[in-house]
Structures are given as structure tokens and as C-alpha cells.
Amino acid sequence: MAFDEAEAAVAANDSDNDKLLDFNEFMRLVEDVAGMTEEERARELKEVFRMYEMEGYGCITPESLKRMLDRFRGDEDC
Secondary structure, three states, X not given: OOHHHHHHHHHHHOOOOOOOEOHHHHHHHOOOOOOOOHHHHHHHXXXXXXHHOOOOXXXXXXXXXXXXXXXXXXXXXX
């Protein structure tokens, strides 16, 4: 994922326009998780959110989103 794509994904889900994704905004980003109850999805997403939220601020930055997605794709330069 290119940095501008990560910025666009954050911007599209950033309700308060702070250029960060809090947990609720992150849930909207990945709301198409099928086959789970709301409780199960929230529990799973909290675990995933912690993986993306790397700076310790409780929000996902475009940088942390790009870094994590690059890891999933197997990019070595992350």
C-alpha cells in the first residue's frame, strides 16, 4: 500500500478530522467482517487495532497503517 493510499483510507474514516483513526473509526474501516456477532467482532477488532496502533497514542496514524499493511503483504522495506 502506498502512503497516499493509507492517508486516503484514514481520511475516509476519520470522523473528527484529526488525521488519526480511533477505535470506532477503525471499526468502520473494517466493518465488513462477516459471520461474527457484534461482541465477537469488537473483541477481535480490538486485538487487531492494537497491532496497527503502534505509537501508543490510542489512534492509528497513516504511517502505522502503511507499516502494518506492508507487513501483511510481505514488503521488506517497512
